[in-house]
Amino acid sequence: GAVVSQHPSRVICKSGTSVKIECRSLDFQATTMFWYRQFPKQSLMLMATSNEGSKATYEQGVEKDKFLINHASLTLSTLTVTSAHPEDSSFYICSARPGPPNTGELFFGEGSRLTVL
Amino acid sequence: LAKTTQPISMDSYEGQEVNITCSHNNIATNDYITWYQQFPSQGPRFIIQGYKTKVTNEVASLFIPADRKSSTLSLPRVSLSDTAVYYCLVVRTDKLIFGTGTRLQVFP
Numbered sequence: 001g002a003v004v005s006q007h008p009s010r011v012i013c014k015s016g017t018s019v020k021i022e023c024r025s026l027d028f029q030a031t032t033m034f035w036y037r038q039f040p041k042q043s044l045m046l047m048a049t050s051n052e053g054s055k056a057t058y059e060q061g062v063e064k065d066k067f068l069i070n071h072a073s074l075t076l077s078t079l080t081v082t083s084a085h086p087e088d089s090s091f092y093i094c095s096a097r098p099g100p101p102n103t104g105e106l107f108f109g110e111g112s113r114l115t116v117l
Numbered sequence: 118l119a120k121t122t123q124p125i126s127m128d129s130y131e132g133q134e135v136n137i138t139c140s141h142n143n144i145a146t147n148d149y150i151t152w153y154q155q156f157p158s159q160g161p162r163f164i165i166q167g168y169k170t171k172v173t174n175e176v177a178s179l180f181i182p183a184d185r186k187s188s189t190l191s192l193p194r195v196s197l198s199d200t201a202v203y204y205c206l207v208v209r210t211d212k213l214i215f216g217t218g219t220r221l222q223v224f225p
């Protein structure tokens with residue numbers, strides 16, 4: 001079946017540095033990808049919609065300058081956490097769908113755990 | 118999008134059937150009902166999706182009454198590996214909004 005892959009799966013960084021997380025659709029093209037974050041014991045919170053070739057759409061309360069999203073190709077979206085702080089430590093997950101919107105299954109990546117020291 | 122309400126947690130034993138009910142009183146005509154499973158430190162995994170009546174696949178069944186204001190995910194003969202969080206979602210577009218989910222614990 002369709003696979004969405006994230007890299008890195010785990011990353012530890014120092015406070016103030018920037019971290020980039022990649023989300024790839026391995027065997028399909030995705031014009032739209034979605035980024036979520038999840039804190040321990042909590043549900044997934046939608047952060048933004050990544051649109052290939054155009055600007056991302058951010059959910060209310062998500063800082064676009066803090067969480068930079070680039071969707072440069074039909075198989076790759078990146079999330080960059082800029083000037084990371086300990087409160088940015090979280091589990092970041094992306095999702096994508098092969099085929100037209102609202103058809104079939106949405107696939108999620110394995111997630112990327114960010115720890116900011 | 119319609120808000121979903123489901124039990125925060127459930128316990129079961131191996132071999133039992135587990136039914137998790139979700140209420141979505143404000144579901145709209147074009148909305149589908151979808152269930153996802155999530156293990157710790159992994160992304161959610163699709164289980165089943167339906168619009169009305171009953172849908173069955175190799176892992177679960179989904180029961181949706183005529184008014185569609187609720188749905189029940191049925192897991193037959195659960196095993197320890199079914200311990201996970203189960204999310205009920207009302208889906209209209211690809212932008213999925215997750216509720217609190219139900220944390221299922223299966224005991225030996």
